[in-house]
Amino acid sequence: MAAKLRALSANSNASEIMTIGGQTHLLTPTSHGGRVNGAIWAIRPEQPTMPEMDSDTPLWEAVAANIGIAIAHTNQLALLESQSRTDELTGLLNRRAFMGDLSKRLAHQARTGRTGVLLYIDLDNFKTVNDTFGHDAGDRVLCDVAGLLTSGSRIGDLCARLGGDEFALWLEDASTQGATAKAEHLLGNLGQINAAAGIEEESTLPRLGLSIGIAVADPANQEAQAELLNRADSAMYQAKRGGKNRFEFAHFGDITDSCDKE
Known part of the structure; x- marks a missing residue:
């Protein structure tokens, strides 16, 4: 799955539908500023038709866009918190x-x-x-x-x-x-x-x-x-x-x- 995500990272808006062990998987990368920062991995236990799964894709991609923004904001807050606590030169606590x-x-x-x-x-x-x-x-x-x-x-x-x-x-x-x-x-x-x-x-x-x-x-x-x-x-x-x-x-x-x- 990690390899699939790396392959998709070249196109941050792409999703991929896969069949694994009789289950249908939809992998949708999350991104912000054109950079992949995570993924949504949805699994359907039943085997839907391809048109049914294709119809789900735009919804998951819209959700992924919002999650990508949230992840980026969370990462930025964590970085600011770390910088506020850290001595810039040595990396120790200030x-x-x-x-x-x-x-x-x-x-x-x-x-x-x-x-x-x-x-x-x-x-x-x-x-x-x-x-x-x-x-x-x-x-x-x-x-x-x-x-x-x-x-x-x-x-x-x-x-x-x-x-x-x-x-x-x-x-x-x-x-x-x-x-x-x-x-x-x-x-x-x-x-x-x-x-x-x-x-x-x-x-x-x-x-x-x-x-x-x-x-x-x-x-x-x-x-x-x-x-x-x-x-x-x-x-x-x-x-x-x-x-x-x-x-x-x-x-x-x-x-x-x-x-x-x-």
Whole structure:
């Protein structure tokens, strides 16, 4: 049937009547703007005469025309929704979408009692790449980091570019051990990103790194989303103050003053 539809796609207004297993099938493609986007597949259990089936064809083609428009509009709405939620450069969630989805995850936690982990991540020494190699090179680094962050992601995890060189990860149903493993994986795989950016081991340029703040979200603490975000952000700055390219856990209630990023 798929082959038949592909053949009909050359003529978006064409229909085809077929007999399969003693049943009569009418295949009518749906289209919009001259492009096939679906099909109506009608089956008659009895064997009608060809004139009877031919008389049905204009009706189905009229229905198909309207369905084709509806499918195109639905696809366009889905595209606009995706674009409104996605960071254009990296394809990750944008800040607005991440915050909205995180709110839903925390509400789910409150119902199930399961823990999750939030990672706030800042790309160390990113300005050096932009200043030395240009913004196109900087964009490639951001995309490479996005690929690293999403590697090994599970259903329920969230990954976002919050803006500039700041990222966030939500690990669903994760523990401190899972968060530690994820942070170590990220830090242990920066060599390829540095090499791709032109920063080799022997380079005098400061190497790219990740400062990671980790906050465990425990429903028992009844912590507001803003407090969780602040804890992860504060832990990230502690990692920077501790030498960069490392991770730091935030304890419940820990919120410290931020420092200027370098």
